[in-house]
Amino acid sequence: MKKTLRRTAVVAGAAAAAFGLAVGTASAVPSTVWTVTPTGSYTATNSGNIVLTAAIPMTCTSSGASGTMSSATGNPATVATINAINFGTSAAPCTSVLGNVTTVAVTPWTVVAQDYTAATGVTKGYIGNVKANVTAGACKFTVTGKASATYTNSTGILAVSSVSGELAVSSPTNCGSVITTATKPIFKGNYAIKASTGAIPKIVGTNP
Incomplete structure (x- = not known):
């Protein structure tokens, strides 16, 4: 025993x-060390159309954002915040078959880095904490979730290209069967990023 x-x-x-x-x-x-240069405030301007498809496409020819960028450690890690973002203007509103579209973002959103490829200078990640109240004609609904994205150091382009299931619809009103809580929105568009100095920011991920 x-x-x-x-x-x-x-x-x-x-x-x-x-x-x-x-x-x-x-x-x-x-953890991955994310080095952002320069850090601090930035602005973003759309390069091409910005499209939110929630059963029907809603297209914006004008969109801009602003916020701050900072170095970080972790994976995933937040390397920037989007403190303000607009979709369309009074002179160039976003449009859809339901009528003009008004989108009011509830910020801050986040820019989250997950993977970096040194050979291409491309960071993969997503736009997080997304929330926006959308009105298209009489139809109103809220979009929440995240949207996959990449950032390319050589061009300064933040390319947003969400996949089905990342974003969700809640509280649809006067949308009939066109937009429901089962709708899976898709958010696509490119933004050109500039630091307050006028430089294109660089994001580099390393594993010491």
């Missing part, structure tokens, strides 16, 4: 040591 207990204790001790080693090794893996 004593031998059995000793064997059990040895096995348990070995298992605990192995578990501790595994945990220690996992926690020792360094």
